[in-house]
Amino acid sequence: MSIVFNPSVRCQLPVLLLLLQGILIAIFAVFLSYDEPSSAASLSNITVAKNNHLDTYFLLFKDVQLMLFVGLGLLLSFLKLYGFGAMAFNLLIANFSIQWAVLVQGFFYHYRDGKIHFGLENVMHAEFAAVTALISAGAILGRSSPVQLLLLSMLEIPLFVLNDWLINYYFRIIDVGGTVAIHVFSCYFGLGVSRMLYRPRLRAGHLKNITTPTTDLLSLLGAIILWIFWPSFNSVLAKSAEAQHRAVLNTFLALSFSTLTTFALSSLMDRRGRISLVHLQNSILAGGVAVGASADMMITPAGASGLGCIAALSCILGFQYISPFLEKKLKVQDQCGIHNLHGLPAIIGTLGSILAILFERVDTAGHVFTSDIPIEKESLIPDTAEGNGAWNATDQALNQAAALGVTFGVSLLGGYITGLLLKPPCLVHPSDEMCFDDQPYFQIAIDSEETWSLNLKAQGELLVPLKQV
Amino acid sequence: MSIVFNPSVRCQLPVLLLLLQGILIAIFAVFLSYDEPSSAASLSNITVAKNNHLDTYFLLFKDVQLMLFVGLGLLLSFLKLYGFGAMAFNLLIANFSIQWAVLVQGFFYHYRDGKIHFGLENVMHAEFAAVTALISAGAILGRSSPVQLLLLSMLEIPLFVLNDWLINYYFRIIDVGGTVAIHVFSCYFGLGVSRMLYRPRLRAGHLKNITTPTTDLLSLLGAIILWIFWPSFNSVLAKSAEAQHRAVLNTFLALSFSTLTTFALSSLMDRRGRISLVHLQNSILAGGVAVGASADMMITPAGASGLGCIAALSCILGFQYISPFLEKKLKVQDQCGIHNLHGLPAIIGTLGSILAILFERVDTAGHVFTSDIPIEKESLIPDTAEGNGAWNATDQALNQAAALGVTFGVSLLGGYITGLLLKPPCLVHPSDEMCFDDQPYFQIAIDSEETWSLNLKAQGELLVPLKQV
């Protein structure tokens, strides 16, 4: 495994990025053409309808962008010495993933007459794909190089598209907010990667794995921005105005009740009743994750509210009991606690959607099931019972469960293999001492002596068993 | 008044919150049902119209959310050691108040056939109600516990709904931006509470009542976010597209002229011409408060601009002369200066609306008055002159003045009583030493020795007569 040259950021990052950009532009040049709404060939008498289409899509598109780049960027910036790594690499990974997903999804869904038809809708779906890479990267935040993160995205995006297709076309999952497709998938993919990149020396804690009041406040601000726009995220793919309206309401209620439950339970967990910022930054969002699978159903306001409470409970218990177990027993280090915010609430949410289906809380018109399938793909659908006959709640419930199981398996296995591919020492990765630190990647203005002393300390004593509160 | 157990955050906060959540979900389960736009029973041939409705409402709804959670959250985070208290308790109070207001307003306005009909519009109106609790809490920022703040919201929301109903149905106030209903009400309610929670030992200042350049900058950023979305706030309840357009323009102009006037007057107030950050963080918004009552009227661009200047003037004079008077003579400590940002400009704005009405600058179609009353409530309206006859400017002007007076009285009295109920020592409240400090409520990462030394100092010498500039 020893290797001749010492891998350096300067050798690998620019080469990889420029190569990827060149290849992407070349493929774009050959295959991408504007979809109708952008094409000058479209006639003026349909302008008004399109204008509305642009409006609606464009406005929700910006909400999703705010979530990805500002909300998530800030949320991840909680480490004292790794703020740029969090926010800038988030920007890097998101952009590459979107470009890459536009291609992969394009060939999958929008390829006609030798061209990928490209419009705002493609970018929106690509951003949903990119979210998975960003969440997975949260598990190894501060313990991976940008080169590794780019490779992770390169491998995760196609697997996400495949799994998404599988659960939509074979299992006809109802999952407007991506609870299974996005949250379950990205969580177990990320944990799989993290298992492979396990660093035993970080087990006892790390001197640089610390926050400051300012970084914690900015991270909370990021969580609040995600919180505000989550209803947009869960409703943008709804199939009718009624379903969209319900999705907004249910998501809002789930988030709102998550938030109050977080304050209550976090306070209850502490001997002196003090609220944990880690809980606040994560658990207030748990309701949004959980309600994704049933957001457009008739789950009633009380149902959405209750789901939010349970999701927050699972998230806080996860931080308290399951994360230490994962780290100590299963050798899975989960820096951002993605298992608590994405994994557990998403499982709760899928169970919730199954219950809702069994109680037939889905739209009585049943349009969710028939219109879920883009017309051009209809012939590919296998001849299952629920496809061409009357819709059957038990079948759908089983399909939801099966989709959850399949996604769990595919993502965990995919994560293991990806982690294996990111492991070779020929790839840049930070030394144990330089984990959770911006210095290897950014020209930072050192303004306190503390940073230097921390560095020296870390090099001398390596790591002290100092656990952040 | 002595009490057996020492009240602790851990005993009271989780119990209160979980109890409230349980009760709210139970009532939601019994009484809340989706309003038509979310119900699957609605027919598909009205989908288009509803889609537009969702669009318009949803978009302005997000603006209001950004104001409440990001704008106000950041604005309040100006204290060096109380950033989490400001931002997180803002989130807590806002969420509880919205849930509670959905119920109270639901029984008041949307209760039909044994059900509260619940839609995005309800949430929007509930957020307007929640604003009052958030503003009032500004008066006692850093001097109250989350338990007290929850109780404050619990008491203030119903009183707000009652007063709002009173001034709309009896006095038919014209007040599209809530100048009287929200700003006057929340200000004097908050001052009433603060009077009751007066802490004589804080009179000479407090060691922890300090800001840093970073917190001041983030607070200014919060003010700017409020500034940007204020036109949405003042226009969302306008009754026609024309009125909404006017409300946006008038609010923008009032804010813009407030801003320049703030720079001018703040510089003029200082011996060396330096601008005060407290002025900047507050007075640039004074125009938005003041113009609320007349935003949809034909007050002309120059009128809106002039109103913005006068509102900023009142706000800055308030900080300079009235706040010290309130504190020293009337024993009212007003931490965020809500009297200067909300009280004074709102009074100016109400006077402005009266002038505008007397000069008959209201919409010539007069639709403001007839459509102001939801149809289902029409029969409750008393048979006053302006109700069924021709509209009369003088009557309306008198009604505006009467609504201002009634709101002033109701809110001040309500605030006193609420303050009295928050006072008993069996409720958690911070000691004088722990005012303006996150430590009793949050597990914070202590990253400077300064915090500790401040603590020790505060415990030793208690409070020194050190006044923040």
Add this chain to the structure above:
Amino acid sequence: MSIVFNPSVRCQLPVLLLLLQGILIAIFAVFLSYDEPSSAASLSNITVAKNNHLDTYFLLFKDVQLMLFVGLGLLLSFLKLYGFGAMAFNLLIANFSIQWAVLVQGFFYHYRDGKIHFGLENVMHAEFAAVTALISAGAILGRSSPVQLLLLSMLEIPLFVLNDWLINYYFRIIDVGGTVAIHVFSCYFGLGVSRMLYRPRLRAGHLKNITTPTTDLLSLLGAIILWIFWPSFNSVLAKSAEAQHRAVLNTFLALSFSTLTTFALSSLMDRRGRISLVHLQNSILAGGVAVGASADMMITPAGASGLGCIAALSCILGFQYISPFLEKKLKVQDQCGIHNLHGLPAIIGTLGSILAILFERVDTAGHVFTSDIPIEKESLIPDTAEGNGAWNATDQALNQAAALGVTFGVSLLGGYITGLLLKPPCLVHPSDEMCFDDQPYFQIAIDSEETWSLNLKAQGELLVPLKQV
């Protein structure tokens, strides 16, 4: 040049501001009247159409406001000791410029029957004008007083309106995103001003010209907010729904490829492969600047992506090689690097638009050219070949080049003259020691001894040849 009184902020800023506010309100009172959509006289049967108009305009209007006040405000706040100067003076200049541009553009374009017809569209166009003043001010950030910045805006806005009219009416430029009209103009105007306000003693660097990790992170956040809303900026003035959709897509792609190219090239430039924050904060936006002139054309997705890459390349090479040349040889100090973000990418973008035109990638319907001219001004247009005959690609390409040349000349000359007028010592300007420092203008909470020691040091040794990395 010696002068009797020592110019003070307190003497000049309030007087100038109050004077300007008074004059503006007086002119508003005489000349401004609501445009039809806000006027109560408009009939109810066109309400629906107008409602849509309000929606579309209002929503993009808020995006532009977020860019100006939050995005740009944060981006400029990178200096450790000049955060308030950056964010607050940005607010000051933007507001004054908008008010002033409403008047100048009003008399130019919207003056009918003795009145300026005023609506949201006017404010939007005024904000585009204000952008130029904000960009130009970036060249002299920290080296100028608010009084100077107000005078700069007062002079730049009319010249911008004149130049904008010139290149639109005489050269019929295609420039939906303002690449020439805004970016080229503001850049060379700002550099002209900076040349005149050259400070030889700052040549070797300045003790206070430093950043901290926190300010750099907030500045990056500002860049990301600008990045998110740039597609709105480049598409808001597009003439049809198709063109608007294309403008959004092309701008998004240009920005996305700019971003990845920035990471690649910045890493390549550093000996150890570390990314420069200055590059990140600026170069990720270069694609948005460059694509402005061709955003609504059929430049293909690959074309937009490639343009983004080249723009980022020009920006980073500019920081590396051209900025030092400008400072050392041409005595032009460019604090924010506006030449690298606005000048160079805009020139690249104009060349790109010329190539696109020559390859006839413009909309086949050619509506860009006929509808570009407001009807009320049509008679003023000179009888050029492209005006009334068939559209000719070569003519248009020449016109684009000519518009670039004219704008370059007008703005540079205008900047020189403006700089000359800002130079007299009777105007407040900061001493060399007090450059890049908030203290002369703001009552700041001094929370570290470092600030004081820096001050003493700067007064003692003045300036040390210490260059920020």
